[in-house]
Each structure stands twice: as structure tokens, then as C-alpha cells.
Amino acid sequence: MRCVALDGTGGPDVLVPGTCSMPEPGHGDLLVRVRACGVCGHDLLARSGALAAGHGAVLGHEIAGEVVAAGSDVEVDLVGRRVALVQRIPCGRCDECAAGLTTLCRQGPGFYGEDVPGGYAEYVLASPRNVVPVPDTIPDAAAAILSCAVGTGWRALRRAGTAPGDVVLVTGAGGGVGVHAVELAKHLGATVVALTGTAAKEKRLLELGADAVLVSPDTRAVRDCVRDLGGRRGADVALELTGGPTFRTALRALGPRGRLVLIGNTEPGTLPLEPGLAILKELTVYGSAHADATDLADVVGLVASGAVMPVPARTWALEDASAAHAAVERREVTGRAVLVP
CATH class of the missing domain: 3.90.180.10 (Medium-chain alcohol dehydrogenases, catalytic domain)
Incomplete structure (x- = not known):
């Protein structure tokens, strides 16, 4: 073959x-x-x-x-x-x-x-x-x-216990998992902040449901944006899709009892977790792998019903x-x- x-x-x-x-x-x-x-x-x-x-x-x-x-x-x-x-x-x-x-x-x-x-x-x-x-x-x-680009984000959002009204930060939002994570978070009733390194992807992310798109932002810009969207003390959930390049920014953007789900790591290596920050804010950091068959069946159902549309x-x-x-x-x-x- x-x-x-x-x-x-x-x-x-x-x-x-x-x-x-x-x-x-x-x-x-x-x-x-x-x-x-x-x-x-x-x-x-x-x-x-x-x-x-x-x-x-x-x-x-x-x-x-x-x-x-x-x-x-x-x-x-x-x-x-x-x-x-x-x-x-x-x-x-x-x-x-x-x-x-x-x-x-x-x-x-x-x-x-x-x-x-x-x-x-x-x-x-x-x-x-x-x-x-x-x-x-x-x-x-x-x-x-459906399994990887869509199901990975679905599993991570469920692992974080994402609920309607949560402010969700998605890093690497222009990639395959990211664009669908934005769409899925919006489907779950969240307010979504999308981080991307490519300005050309801003319009599409807004069309997919992002309430705000930030291009290569610093930590202060992310925190200001989250506050303006109702996350008074920070985001409730951060989906970390890139790892090293954005991990510190995503962690510091979380509010008290915030949950960070680590999905991807584009630059394999050690990530800088700040113990004091995690302790004082009582943060939780999860790892989340790929979808399983149950996640995939859920996603197939969401797409078949029209609730979520895969990006062409x-x-x-x-x-x-x-x-x-x-x-x-x-x-x-x-x-x-x-x-x-």
C-alpha cells in the first residue's frame, strides 16, 4: 500500500x-x-x-x-x-x-x-x-x-469542571485543538479569552465564539482583559495548549481556586510552577491526555446535532x-x- x-x-x-x-x-x-x-x-x-x-x-x-x-x-x-x-x-x-x-x-x-x-x-x-x-x-x-483536535479540548474542559459563566482562557487558540476548544467552551456557556501568536487568526477566533482575542500578549494584558470580561480576580479555567511559551502567563491569569489544564507542550522541557502563587490562590493544575472512546462518542454527537461545527x-x-x-x-x-x- x-x-x-x-x-x-x-x-x-x-x-x-x-x-x-x-x-x-x-x-x-x-x-x-x-x-x-x-x-x-x-x-x-x-x-x-x-x-x-x-x-x-x-x-x-x-x-x-x-x-x-x-x-x-x-x-x-x-x-x-x-x-x-x-x-x-x-x-x-x-x-x-x-x-x-x-x-x-x-x-x-x-x-x-x-x-x-x-x-x-x-x-x-x-x-x-x-x-x-x-x-x-x-x-x-x-x-x-474529531478525536484529537476536538475531543482533546472537550476532555480538558470536562476535567476542569467548566460551567456556564466561567471565564476560560485558551492559549494556542489558533491551532487545531485551540480553535475547537474556543468553540466548545462557548457551547458550555463560558466567556472565552483566546490567545494566539498570529494576528491573521483573530477574526476567525471571534467568529468561533471568542469574546476577546489577544495576539502575543503579556501577563498584564491578559489579566486586564479577563477583568474587563467579568473575571474580577482572574480566569476560572485556563486551557494550556502550548506549554513553555505561555504557561507562566496562563497560571498568573487565574483567579482564586482557578484550574489550569495542561494539554500541550510545544517546547518539551521543564515548566516554571510558582509555589507561592499556587498556594495563596489555591490553584489546581491538571494534566489531560487525548480523548477516549466515550469523549469521541460525545463529540460525534455534538457535531452530528450541529451544536459544534469542526473548522473546515x-x-x-x-x-x-x-x-x-x-x-x-x-x-x-x-x-x-x-x-x-
Whole structure:
């Protein structure tokens, strides 16, 4: 089958089109024909060598497609169904899976693009535990990004206990997770402050529901904006999507009992937590991973009902994966880049 694999690590040019072995579904497996695969910032980190993917790896964890075959002992009839995939295939047997914490499973096949070949290819293997059926009203390019670009923010907002009337700060708001986090927070009844490093994305963020958009702001500007929007002593929730570049600003923008949810870290490294600030304000810092199958099912329902609309994706042919990576790196894409085999 056609695929795009890493020829080492480095810039976008290490993504090389070619062919690789067609996967064969074994015991408990599903074979999925990939109809679309999103390009996530995680992919860029993996390509650059900051994560576990190595030479020959096939990246891509934002996958939608059609189940075309099933291995032995697959009890659910999914063949012929359109599906969206959760990024990690859990085992279904370990203590974490038994507790419903499938994002923490490390006994299963693992994460697409690192532990198992990903969606920069024509076919992938999946499991009934990581697929969610998608109605025909949701296009392939939108379905591909539901788990990561939409579901990640949905899980984080729920983890923070976001409620109507909360002031929610979203950093990295112009990226794929960020634009949808803005939309989801607004859907939950929050007042939303969006932080972005690209002025060209301001108009779109306002259209998606942001009450204010700040471009590369300092801490004082963020706190003043939050106060003007009703957060008298700071924001109630901060979704931290970029990590190092904005972590201090987001933390200091929180009011008493504020909750920061750390979702992304674009510059892997140590983050500066200020103990005095956290103690005096009684702040809570959460980590939140990718969506699980329950989160993805929620998101599919929200999109199918029209309550939330995925930002239209910019698409590239599979063989043009390097061009898609370059465009994302240059911050030319609002929302998600999507590869279409």
C-alpha cells in the first residue's frame, strides 16, 4: 500500500512517500481503509526527533475511514461502517482499562505513529475498543479530527469542571485543538479569552465564539482583559495548549481556586510552577491526555446535532505530507491540515 514514512528525523523533507506492507487483521483486529488523517503538532514533534518515532515510522493518529475487514473473535459488526479512531488502542484487560482509564493503558498495542503504524497510509489496524461509528452527515476530513483536535479540548474542559459563566482562557487558540476548544467552551456557556501568536487568526477566533482575542500578549494584558470580561480576580479555567511559551502567563491569569489544564507542550522541557502563587490562590493544575472512546462518542454527537461545527480542514494529498507539515510549521493553517490518501 502507499504510505509516507520518516527517512530519519528533521525538517518536513524527511517525510518520504513510498510503499509499505499491507496490514493484516489478526485476532480482535479491524482493518480500516484510511479516508483522511489529520496533521497534529504532535506529528511535527515526532518528525523533528523530540518524541519516540524513529526511522521508517509512519506517523498520523487523527484517523477516519471505513472498516473493510475484521479478524477472528471480533464480536461487533463494524465491517462496512464509517468510523473515527481514538489515538491509542487500549488492551481492555489491565487495571487502567478496567477502571475506564483507557488513555493510561500501556499494555495494549499503543499510540498510532509511535507504537503502531499510523494514518499516513492507505490502511491501518484498529480495535472495537478505539473506533466510534460516524454518521454520513460528517465528512471524512471532519471525522478525522474529531478525536484529537476536538475531543482533546472537550476532555480538558470536562476535567476542569467548566460551567456556564466561567471565564476560560485558551492559549494556542489558533491551532487545531485551540480553535475547537474556543468553540466548545462557548457551547458550555463560558466567556472565552483566546490567545494566539498570529494576528491573521483573530477574526476567525471571534467568529468561533471568542469574546476577546489577544495576539502575543503579556501577563498584564491578559489579566486586564479577563477583568474587563467579568473575571474580577482572574480566569476560572485556563486551557494550556502550548506549554513553555505561555504557561507562566496562563497560571498568573487565574483567579482564586482557578484550574489550569495542561494539554500541550510545544517546547518539551521543564515548566516554571510558582509555589507561592499556587498556594495563596489555591490553584489546581491538571494534566489531560487525548480523548477516549466515550469523549469521541460525545463529540460525534455534538457535531452530528450541529451544536459544534469542526473548522473546515485544509487538505493535501497523502504524497504531499511534507508540504502540509511545512504549512503548519509556518502557522499558515487555522484549524487542521488533513491528508487524504
